[in-house]
Amino acid sequence: MSLFSGLSAFPLTPTDQDGRLKPDTLAWHVERLVTAGVDSIGLLGSTGSYAYLTMEARMRTVRVAAEAIGGRVPLIVGVGALRTDEAAALARDAAEAGADGVLLAPMSYQKLTEDEVYQHFKAVAAAGRLPLCIYNNPGTTNFNFSRDLIARLSRLPHVEGVKMPLPVNGDFKGELAGLRSMTAQGFSIGYSGDWGAKNALQAGADAWFSVVAGLLPGPARQLARAAASGDPEEAAGIDRAFEPLWATFREFGSFRVMYALANLLGEEEIEPLRPVLPLAADGRRKVRSALSHLDDVMASPDKIAPRSKQ
Amino acid sequence: MSLFSGLSAFPLTPTDQDGRLKPDTLAWHVERLVTAGVDSIGLLGSTGSYAYLTMEARMRTVRVAAEAIGGRVPLIVGVGALRTDEAAALARDAAEAGADGVLLAPMSYQKLTEDEVYQHFKAVAAAGRLPLCIYNNPGTTNFNFSRDLIARLSRLPHVEGVKMPLPVNGDFKGELAGLRSMTAQGFSIGYSGDWGAKNALQAGADAWFSVVAGLLPGPARQLARAAASGDPEEAAGIDRAFEPLWATFREFGSFRVMYALANLLGEEEIEPLRPVLPLAADGRRKVRSALSHLDDVMASPDKIAPRSKQ
Numbered sequence: 001m002s003l004f005s006g007l008s009a010f011p012l013t014p015t016d017q018d019g020r021l022k023p024d025t026l027a028w029h030v031e032r033l034v035t036a037g038v039d040s041i042g043l044l045g046s047t048g049s050y051a052y053l054t055m056e057a058r059m060r061t062v063r064v065a066a067e068a069i070g071g072r073v074p075l076i077v078g079v080g081a082l083r084t085d086e087a088a089a090l091a092r093d094a095a096e097a098g099a100d101g102v103l104l105a106p107m108s109y110q111k112l113t114e115d116e117v118y119q120h121f122k123a124v125a126a127a128g129r130l131p132l133c134i135y136n137n138p139g140t141t142n143f144n145f146s147r148d149l150i151a152r153l154s155r156l157p158h159v160e161g162v163k164m165p166l167p168v169n170g171d172f173k174g175e176l177a178g179l180r181s182m183t184a185q186g187f188s189i190g191y192s193g194d195w196g197a198k199n200a201l202q203a204g205a206d207a208w209f210s211v212v213a214g215l216l217p218g219p220a221r222q223l224a225r226a227a228a229s230g231d232p233e234e235a236a237g238i239d240r241a242f243e244p245l246w247a248t249f250r251e252f253g254s255f256r257v258m259y260a261l262a263n264l265l266g267e268e269e270i271e272p273l274r275p276v277l278p279l280a281a282d283g284r285r286k287v288r289s290a291l292s293h294l295d296d297v298m299a300s301p302d303k304i305a306p307r308s309k310q
Numbered sequence: 311m312s313l314f315s316g317l318s319a320f321p322l323t324p325t326d327q328d329g330r331l332k333p334d335t336l337a338w339h340v341e342r343l344v345t346a347g348v349d350s351i352g353l354l355g356s357t358g359s360y361a362y363l364t365m366e367a368r369m370r371t372v373r374v375a376a377e378a379i380g381g382r383v384p385l386i387v388g389v390g391a392l393r394t395d396e397a398a399a400l401a402r403d404a405a406e407a408g409a410d411g412v413l414l415a416p417m418s419y420q421k422l423t424e425d426e427v428y429q430h431f432k433a434v435a436a437a438g439r440l441p442l443c444i445y446n447n448p449g450t451t452n453f454n455f456s457r458d459l460i461a462r463l464s465r466l467p468h469v470e471g472v473k474m475p476l477p478v479n480g481d482f483k484g485e486l487a488g489l490r491s492m493t494a495q496g497f498s499i500g501y502s503g504d505w506g507a508k509n510a511l512q513a514g515a516d517a518w519f520s521v522v523a524g525l526l527p528g529p530a531r532q533l534a535r536a537a538a539s540g541d542p543e544e545a546a547g548i549d550r551a552f553e554p555l556w557a558t559f560r561e562f563g564s565f566r567v568m569y570a571l572a573n574l575l576g577e578e579e580i581e582p583l584r585p586v587l588p589l590a591a592d593g594r595r596k597v598r599s600a601l602s603h604l605d606d607v608m609a610s611p612d613k614i615a616p617r618s619k620q
Binding site: 017018019046051052082083084085106107109110111112113115116117119120123139140142253255256272273274275276277 | 327328329356361362392393394395416417419420421422423425426427429430433449450452563565566582583584585586587
C-alpha cells in the first residue's frame with residue numbers, strides 16, 4: 001500500500017511566541033495519533049505551521065517527532081519553502097532524521113510558472129530521495145496546479161502522490177477519473193478539506209489528509225473507515241456529528257480552530273504565531289459546542305472531558 | 311513633501327545562487343539611481359527579492375545600500391515577513407541602519423483576517439518608528455485590503471502612505487477620491503504596476519513605486535515628470551516607447567524581466583533565486599528589442615550600449 005493512502009493526521013507544532021518548539025507538547029500530540037492508529041502522520045503541514053518556522057525549528061521538530069513516534073507509524077514531513085535550496089535542504093534533513101516521506105507545497109511569492117514548479121519539485125525530490133507527495137493547496141501557496149503539471153510531476157522519480165484541495169464543483173468522481181487517466185500507474189490521489197473527506201473517500205480517493213485527525217484521530221478514523229468501507233449511513237451519521245466543527249473550520253479557518261481545540265483537550269495553552277491570532281471568546285465557544293456534538297463518536301481513546309477552565 | 315511621493319525606484323538585490331549578497335553589484339545598482347535623481351529608493355521590495363532572502367542577508371543589504379547612498383536619496387526598506395516578530399526585527403534594524411522609511415507587505419500563508427493584519431501593522435510600525443508605507447499587492451501577498459482597513463491603518467502612528475496595485479477597472483480618479491475621503495489627512499497614495507503609472511500620475515496619485523526605475527531611472531523619471539506636470543502628449547509618447555517593455559512585464563512578470571535587463575545593462579550576470587528561473591532566449595530577445603524602443607528616451611545617464619555578448 002502506498003505511503004500516501006488512508007488517514008494521514010496533521011498535528012499542530014506547539015511553540016512559544018518566539019517560534020521555539022515545545023518538545024514535550026509535540027510528543028503528547030504525536031502519541032495520541034500513534035495510539036489511535038492513524039495510517040500516517042503529516043508533520044509540519046500547513047496545520048503544523050511549517051511556513052512560519054525557521055529552518056532550525058523545523059529540523060528540530062522532525063527529530064523530536066521521529067523519536068516520539070519511534071517507527072510505529074509512517075512519518076511524512078512538510079518541506080515546502082520559498083526557495084528551492086531551502087526545500088531541498090529540508091528534504092535531505094527529513095530523510096536523515098528517519099522520515100518515511102515528504103510533502104512539498106509550491107510556496108510562492110512571485111507567481112511561479114509551471115516550468116519553475118516542475119524544476120523545483122524535481123530538485124527537491126532528488127535531494128530527499130523519499131516518496132514525495134505534491135501539496136496542492138492554492139489557498140495558501142497561491143499556485144494553481146494544472147492537471148497536465150500533476151501528470152508530468154507524477155512521472156518524476158520519487159513523486160508518488162498528490163494532496164488535492166476539494167474540487168470547486170464537488171465532482172470527486174470526475175476529478176479522480178481525470179487524474180487517474182493522466183498520472184503514472186500507482187500514483188496516489190488524496191484530499192484535504194475535512195468537510196469533504198466523506199465524499200472524497202466514498203468516491204474512491206486513496207487518502208484523507210486530515211487536519212482534524214491531528215487532534216481527534218479516533219472520530220476521524222471512524223469517519224474514514226465508514227466512508228471507505230461503503231457504509232453510507234454510518235458515514236453520514238459521523239459526518240453529521242462533525243458538521244458543527246466543519247462549520248467553524250469554514251468560518252475561522254481550520255488552523256485557528258485547531259489551536260482552540262488543542263486548548264480544550266490538552267494541558268498546556270498554545271497559540272499560533274503572530275500575525276495569526278487565537279480565536280476570540282465567541283469562536284472558542286463555538287468550537288467547544290462543536291466538540292460536544294462529537295461526544296457520541298468520541299469512543300476511547302478520544303473521549304476526553306474538556307477542561308473545566310475553558 | 312511626504313517621503314512616499316514622486317518616483318520611488320525599486321532595485322534588484324543581486325545575490326549568488328545561495329542568496330548571498332553581491333555588495334559591489336548592489337552599489338552599482340544604487341549609484342545609478344542616485345545619479346538619475348529619483349525621489350526615493352525602495353530597497354528590498356518585491357523586485358528586491360525580500361521574500362526570498364534570509365534575515366541576515368536582508369540586514370546586510372540595508373547596510374550596504376545605506377552606505378552606498380550616503381544620505382543622498384531617501385531610503386525606504388521592505389520589511390515584510392510571514393511572522394510579526396521577524397517583520398518587527400527587520401523594521402528596527404532598518405531604523406538602526408539609517409533608513410528613512412519602511413514598506414510593509416502583509417505576506418501571508420494562512421489567509422489573514424483584517425484584525426490580524428491591523429495588529430501586525432501596528433506592531434511593526436511601533437517597532438520601526440519610521441514612516442511606514444502599506445504595501446498592497448494581493449498578487450504576491452495573497453491578502454486583499456479593504457478600503458476600510460487602509461483607512462484604519464492610515465490613523466496608526468507612523469503609517470503615512472499606501473502603495474496600491476492598479477485598479478482592476480482602471481478608474482484611478484474614482485479610487486483616489488474614495489481613498490482620500492477615508493484616509494487620514496496627508497496620507498500618501500501611490501501606485502505600482504509600471505504600465506499604469508502614467509494614468510495614475512495624471513489622475514493625481516502621489517507616487518509611482520516603479521520597478522523599471524530600478525534599472526532605467528532616467529526614462530522613468532521623464533515619464534513621471536511629463537505625466538505629473540500635465541504634458542499629456544509628451545507623457546503619451548514616452549509611455550508608447552515603454553510599451554514593448556510593459557508587454558514583457560505582463561507576459562513574463564516584471565521580476566524576471568528585470569534580471570534580463572540587468573544582464574543587458576550591467577557588467578555582471580545575475581539570476582533570480584530558484585525556483586524563479588531566468589528568462590529563456592525568446593524572452594531575453596523580447597526584452598532586448600523592447601530596450602531598443604527606448605533609445606530615443608534614453609538620454610544620459612541611461613544611454614548605455616547593451617553588451618554585445620547578449
